[in-house]
Amino acid sequence: MAKFKLDETDHQILDMLIENTRTPFTDIAKKLLISAGTVHVRVKKMEEAGIIIGSSLTLDYKKLGYAFIAYVGVFLKNTSQTKFVLERINEIPFVTVAHVTTGKFNVFCKIRAKNTQHAKEIIFLLDDIEGVYRTETMISLEESINDKKRLMHSIFKEM
Amino acid sequence: MAKFKLDETDHQILDMLIENTRTPFTDIAKKLLISAGTVHVRVKKMEEAGIIIGSSLTLDYKKLGYAFIAYVGVFLKNTSQTKFVLERINEIPFVTVAHVTTGKFNVFCKIRAKNTQHAKEIIFLLDDIEGVYRTETMISLEESINDKKRLMHSIFKEM
């Protein structure tokens, strides 16, 4: 998991692909004044190095009827059950991400649901997992996602 | 923000593109026994409808030297300052997402940092925002991201 060396050209390629995965390599090449072949080789190298893990679509879950987001803190009866509980949590499709954490909670997860009723059902599923002592829910009233590009620029500045 | 009607074919197209945005339309067409032109038209329609917002690369931040994830709960002096504070928070590049929440915290955010030292600096930036009373940090020891496909399947089942 070592820090990987990327140069300015790699940064700019990632920059364009982060905004739109399907940006033609020829467009990137034109902008960076290099050949499309070079873009191709560099992307391939970053894929082989595991820097680029994959690509995914960003969907509007609100439009799909899933506007409800909440974070659920999970308290365990016994921390030795962490692994087991984490596995059970990951079987629930509406849990988008789960963390083992220090601090207040043992496990901490994000859920995406249709509405409060649906969220309640999901939280009940969490509560029902063996080893879960209790849960604490925080409902998101508003989500603001920071620009991925901005984070990358900050990372690049330090490389 | 109405619920949008997608048919089985759309589901399967999204299914393949979620796994890999660059899946050739010809491959999708072959698998679904339709023409590549049809795949193209359907994807375009989903883009125009705003279901597909965009596409992005998944990067390995660990390999880039950013292995540290934490969630920070923010308490405000006064909830009327929420909007202002949220704007300031979003100016910090290492904050990847911020939420206005009900429950324990007023605002809740996720940060990505190089290490504990770096995380401390970011949390100090949060503490320094005018209107922030105090913060509470939960450090992620392990992140497990649920399969995006699994959520989509659950959503599709109900459409």
Next chain:
DNA sequence: GGTGAAAGCACCGAGTT
């Protein structure tokens, strides 16, 4: 709303500098 063919490009590997 779908098709199939055709034109236009992009991808990607080979060979070169």
Next chain:
DNA sequence: AACTCGGTGCTTTCACC
């Protein structure tokens, strides 16, 4: 490591169903 170039194959449009 990057370039050019050419074969292969993908995308996108369009007339037609």
